[in-house]
Amino acid sequence: MQINTRKLKKVILKALPYAIFAYAGNLIGYAYRTAEGNGFQEKILPFMSNLGVAFAKVFPSLHPLDILFGLVLAGVMRLVLYVKSKNKKKFRQGEEYGSAVWGTEKDIEPYMDLSNPENNVILTKTESLTMGKPSAPKFARNKNILVIGGSGSGKTRFFVKPNLMQMHSSYVVTDPKGTVLVECGHLLARGRPLRNSEGKIVYQRDGKNGYKKDKNGKPMPVYEPYTIKVFNTIDFAKSMHYNPFAYISERNREKDILKFVEVLIKNTSSSQQPSGDDFWVKAEKLLYTAYIAMIFTIYPEDERNFETLIEMINSSECREDDEEFKNAIDIQFDMLESWLNGTFPSEEEIDEALKIEKDKSENPNSSDDTEESESKLPYDAQAYDEYRCWSRNSPVSEQQRLGAFALKQYKAYKLAAGKTAKSILISCSTRLAPFAIDEVLEITSYDELHLDMLGDELSALFVIISDTDATFNFLVAIMYSQLFNLLCTKADNSDGGRLQYHVRCLLDEFANIGEIPQFEKLIATIRSREISASIILQAKSQLKAIYKDNADTIEGNCDTMLFLGGKEKSTLKEISESLGKETIDSFNTSTNRGQSESYGMNYQKLGKELKSQDELAVMDGGKCILQLRGVRPFFSDKYDITRHKNYSELLDADPKKKFDIQSFVSDRSGMVSNISPKDQISQWVIDKSSSALKEVTYPADATERENAEAEAVYDADSETDIDGDTANS
Numbered sequence: 127m128q129i130n131t132r133k134l135k136k137v138i139l140k141a142l143p144y145a146i147f148a149y150a151g152n153l154i155g156y157a158y159r160t161a162e163g164n165g166f167q168e169k170i171l172p173f174m175s176n177l178g179v180a181f182a183k184v185f186p187s188l189h190p191l192d193i194l195f196g197l198v199l200a201g202v203m204r205l206v207l208y209v210k211s212k213n214k215k216k217f218r219q220g221e222e223y224g225s226a227v228w229g230t231e232k233d234i235e236p237y238m239d240l241s242n243p244e245n246n247v248i249l250t251k252t253e254s255l256t257m258g259k260p261s262a263p264k265f266a267r268n269k270n271i272l273v274i275g276g277s278g279s280g281k282t283r284f285f286v287k288p289n290l291m292q293m294h295s296s297y298v299v300t301d302p303k304g305t306v307l308v309e310c311g312h313l314l315a316r317g318r319p320l321r322n323s324e325g326k327i328v329y330q331r332d333g334k335n336g337y338k339k340d341k342n343g344k345p346m347p348v349y350e351p352y353t354i355k356v357f358n359t360i361d362f363a364k365s366m367h368y369n370p371f372a373y374i375s376e377r378n379r380e381k382d383i384l385k386f387v388e389v390l391i392k393n394t395s396s397s398q399q400p401s402g403d404d405f406w407v408k409a410e411k412l413l414y415t416a417y418i419a420m421i422f423t424i425y426p427e428d429e430r431n432f433e434t435l436i437e438m439i440n441s442s443e444c445r446e447d448d449e450e451f452k453n454a455i456d457i458q459f460d461m462l463e464s465w466l467n468g469t470f471p472s473e474e475e476i477d478e479a480l481k482i483e484k485d486k487s488e489n490p491n492s493s494d495d496t497e498e499s500e501s502k503l504p505y506d507a508q509a510y511d512e513y514r515c516w517s518r519n520s521p522v523s524e525q526q527r528l529g530a531f532a533l534k535q536y537k538a539y540k541l542a543a544g545k546t547a548k549s550i551l552i553s554c555s556t557r558l559a560p561f562a563i564d565e566v567l568e569i570t571s572y573d574e575l576h577l578d579m580l581g582d583e584l585s586a587l588f589v590i591i592s593d594t595d596a597t598f599n600f601l602v603a604i605m606y607s608q609l610f611n612l613l614c615t616k617a618d619n620s621d622g623g624r625l626q627y628h629v630r631c632l633l634d635e636f637a638n639i640g641e642i643p644q645f646e647k648l649i650a651t652i653r654s655r656e657i658s659a660s661i662i663l664q665a666k667s668q669l670k671a672i673y674k675d676n677a678d679t680i681e682g683n684c685d686t687m688l689f690l691g692g693k694e695k696s697t698l699k700e701i702s703e704s705l706g707k708e709t710i711d712s713f714n715t716s717t718n719r720g721q722s723e724s725y726g727m728n729y730q731k732l733g734k735e736l737k738s739q740d741e742l743a744v745m746d747g748g749k750c751i752l753q754l755r756g757v758r759p760f761f762s763d764k765y766d767i768t769r770h771k772n773y774s775e776l777l778d779a780d781p782k783k784k785f786d787i788q789s790f791v792s793d794r795s796g797m798v799s800n801i802s803p804k805d806q807i808s809q810w811v812i813d814k815s816s817s818a819l820k821e822v823t824y825p826a827d828a829t830e831r832e833n834a835e836a837e838a839v840y841d842a843d844s845e846t847d848i849d850g851d852t853a854n855s
Contacts, residue, residue: 144200151199153180155192223733224707229758236265237754247271247630248288249688250762253752257294257628267685267755269630269658270649274666274697275690281662282306284690284750284764286632289660291772293318293352295628296585298609300602300662302635304364304590304787307356311785313775314586317351353583355575356787357605358590359598362565364787365590366794368601371421371430372573373608375615376524379422380531382611385643387414389607393600393640394557409550410557412539413439417455419532423525424462424513433567436558444548451544457505459536465516466529471503473517479507560597570601577605578612581625581656593635603640606631610648610657617655625656636661637668646676649683665694685755690764691745698739701751705736705759737761 157180161172186196218225231252239245239256246254247269260266275281282305290297290310301307320328329345330338337345358365374382391407391414417438421430443453452460464470471479479502503510521529542550560566580587591602609631617625633639642648649659661684663669670677681687689701709731716726735741736759737751745751752760767773777783 144204147203148196148200149186150196152186152192152196153177153183154199155195156180156183156187156189158195159189159191222731223709226706226708226736227758228736229752229760233757234754234760236261237267237757244292245294246292248285248292248765249686249752250750250760251765252762253754253760255686255754268653268683269628269686270653270684271658271660271686271688272681272684273660273662273688273690274664274692274701275662276664276692276694279690279692279747280764281634281690283767285660285662285688286634287776287778288765288767288770289630289632290314290586291767291770291776293584293772295630296352296580296583298580298587298629298631299589300632300634300636300639301588301590302593302638304358304360304588306634307354307588307590307787308785309777311354311588311787311790312777312783313772314352314354315785316775317349317584319347320350350584352586353579354790355585355587356590356791357575357587357602358787359601360590360592362569364791365569366574366791367569367572368575368605369431369570369573370601370604370608371418371432373577373612374418374422374430379524379528380419383415383418383422385607385611386604387411387418389604389641389643390414390600391557392643393603406550406553409539409542409546410554412535413442413550413554416459416532416535416539419528419535420459420462423529423532424458428572431567431572432558432561432570436561436567439551439554439558442551444544444551446544446548449544452505456540457509459533461505461510461513461516462529463533465513466521466526466533468520470513470516471510473514475502476507476510476514476517479503480511483507560600566598575605577609578616580609580629581613581616581627584627591635591638593638596638596640599638599640603642606633606639607642610642610645610652613657614648614652614655617657623655628656628658631657631659632662633659634662636663637672641672646673646679646683649680665692665697666700667694667696687753689742689751689753691747691750693743695739698742702735702737702739702742704753705751707733708736710734 154177157176158169158173160180161169161176163169163172186192234253237256237260238254239258243254245257247257248254249271255267255269257269273281273285286299286306287310290299290306291313293314299306322328328348330348332338340346356364356366357368370386374386388411391411395407414435417435420438421434425434438455441454443451445451461470483506539547539550561570575587577587579585589602589605591599613625613629617623620626652658661669661680666677666681669680673680687704692698710733712730712732714728714730716728718724718726737745742751748764750762750764752762754760767776767778773779775783777785
């Protein structure tokens with residue numbers, strides 16, 4: 127049995143005072159017992175003289191009376207201390223009405239990476255939060271941040287830009303008006319200094335066993351550029367393509383379809399929609415689910431998009447006066463059912479029906495009405511001919527499963543009468559009205575964003591949205607919903623349950639994105655998967671307006687809150703209350719005038735908010751308040767981006783560093799169009815394990831790049847210069 131020395135030490139220290147009293151009591155008992163005399167009065171003087179002799183003894187007396195006296199004395203002292211502790215007054219001098227104080231440099235130190243400032247999340251001029259593991263588990267905090275700042279408080283300048291300049295993660299940035307990409311794109315295209323497996327910077331060689339030098343004579347590092355992606359809902363001509371259908375995974379098709387339909391409905395519904403419309407919404411969900419499942423069952427990959435969905439809705443004609451009428455989609459579902467059931471016509475039957483129809487068209491006046499002259503197929507032979515391949519091939523397991531799922535949803539929808547079905551179709555067409563614009567159909571026709579790759583490489587996805595028009599924000603909400611689900615699934619299926627690169631989502635103007643379904647659950651679970659979200663708002667009320675009762679849950683899962691200034695009353699009230707109260711001294715004087723004049727002075731303690739609402743409302747524009755879970759709040763200066771070492775690469779510092787979105791998108795589209803799927807792409811990469819250079823070749827149409835583990839694309843022995851101003855194609 128192993129002895130817990132720590133607990134044993136505590137027991138000994140607690141018992142030691144009573145052991146001392148028992149020892150002293152034993153010797154006092156010995157001195158009294160051995161004193162001459164027959165009573166207390168006779169023994170008192172001999173007892174006093176015996177005390178010196180008794181305490182000169184090293185060992186206690188073993189006489190029973192002496193031992194008993196020692197134990198009684200120890201017990202009395204324990205009782206006295208117990209009674210005294212029960213009546214003890216609790217004084218907290220200077221904290222009578224509150225103990226709130228501002229945090230100091232010492233308070234934030236355990237949460238920062240002082241040895242490598244580049245590995246920090248920048249919060250204020252003096253406070254930051256490490257991206258790595260802190261010195262002790264108790265200092266670990268999630269990287270979810272709630273940033274509150276009114277219009278003009280500097281949310282972009284003092285928070286978004288400084289953190290992009292750190293370049294320690296992959297980024298997803300909501301970019302109102304597209305200014306952040308224009309100002310920071312040049313820096314990200316250049317990238318961060320490449321480091322080898324030992325963490326040392328790799329420098330460019332000059333081909334002569336030396337290093338290339340910059341204008342200051344310092345070695346030029348090899349830069350690891352970011353893969354920049356942009357989804358622009360303001361100007362689609364300056365956007366890469368995004369197809370939500372591309373992220374409905376093969377493994378979880380039914381679940382992903384239901385999630386996709388849910389986020390589509392939520393973000394295309396009016397907040398003032400009456401509750402009586404719930405029936406129509408549910409009916410729409412049935413139709414969307416059935417059609418999308420059908421698209422993934424029988425349509426080729428290049429037709430899995432919104433355009434096909436809208437064509438199906440437009441082909442779903444209903445006739446109120448003819449319940450038996452079959453439109454093109456009804457026929458398509460009937461044929462799908464026959465294929466799944468194994469009753470789809472053979473090629474011979476289709477050919478025979480085609481011949482009969484051809485003969486009838488060529489001889490319309492023929493009087494031959496025999497059974498042989500009539501097609502045995504329930505529908506037009508041309509419709510069956512379009513799916514002739516079904517006669518040769520049985521449905522694979524996925525088609526069987528997904529087709530059955532589509533049929534169930536469609537049959538439920540077809541329970542509606544003709545007039546009701548027509549109303550449902552009108553509701554669907556109204557909801558998808560934005561897709562009447564050719565630009566929208568084109569931008570969602572195929573996918574270039576590859577959202578599932580964000581955690582595999584240094585990437586920066588800029589989502590440009592309008593801060594005045596929310597027409598296309600439902601696409602952004604769908605994208606974010608798919609992004610979080612994709613990255614979480616990918617992390618769960620990878621070694622260690624984490625992404626290779628941390629993905630930071632800087633969600634500026636979060637209230638304008640729309641509602642991301644179950645975001646309150648996502649933000650609570652993404653931390654362990656190397657994903658974090660920085661929610662940037664003008665006021666806390668914006669979060670409550672969208673997420674209602676879940677707003678507090680979302681806020682509670684952000685360990686950090688940064689207030690940059692504002693005047694919205696409910697926000698000021700909540701922040702003032704969360705800062706707490708401090709205890710201050712109050713000094714009063716009084717004067718009584720009369721026949722005899724008298725004066726009086728009075729000192730007392732009062733409680734005062736660390737920052738009252740009126741003080742927060744008039745807070746200096748250069749100041750901010752930082753609250754980190756488990757730490758005293760900080761009243762600090764906002765971060766000065768001009769002091770960052772990468773500031774010179776921003777448009778703010780040099781007008782020549784402007785990132786041209788139009789040229790970037792155009793050049794990329796032209797380059798991609800010239801690459802054949804059969805082409806082979808070669809890259810020089812640094813092997814992480816050996817730090818040796820190797821050449822990697824992969825097909826242009828590969829969905830998973832074979833060089834995902836590479837740290838660079840640079841041949842150190844080549845004399846070719848690396849242009850730090852050029853983005854990685």
